[in-house]
Amino acid sequence: GIQVEQSPPDLILQEGANSTLRCNFSDSVNNLQWFHQNPWGQLINLFYIPSGTKQNGRLSATTVATERYSLLYISSSQTTDSGVYFCAVERMGGGADGLTFGKGTHLIIQP
């Protein structure tokens, strides 16, 4: 099946710092989504971004489908940004395979 690798696995930053999270995937995709898992365990959908660039406030994401990677940028980090960030993909032509998730990046923003 498709492989999803996220880096770094852990990231500790001071409030106000910027960060870049990376997601590499091993095959062409129909779907790429970024999620933030909050302390209650809920998966908050940040971006649906199989290609191109999107921005939502302090967050933005870019997917370069031809090179099989995606980046999530967080600017001016706040303590509420802490949590685990997951990248998930669905292989192109996979029908209803479901999303394959990476292992996540655990982000800690210190005050």
Added chain:
Amino acid sequence: EPEVTQTPSHQVTQMGQEVILRCVPISNHLYFYWYRQILGQKVEFLVSFYNNEISEKSEIFDDQFSVERPDGSNFTLKIRSTKLEDSAMYFCASLTSGRAYEQFFGPGTRLTVL
């Protein structure tokens, strides 16, 4: 904005008991999914469902699991005889048909098997 809902938010059960986790997908969506996340691990695909039948299932989705869409709104996951290792967060997701493949996730049900 329409959203996927799941009940209960937390279920505690004894090993060997049957549990049913419930989901209400977004009303015009046609594809439905269940995922599982064991504490501290990544989210894993269990099963997809379309047109009243299973489309795909993972190796995790063995004979103790079943899914059903008993009416026009609910989508359920049944675990027949729970084991300790079934303790996890279970997420339901749905997808509309068409050109967009974005899946919309519910808030999850935390299952604890004692």
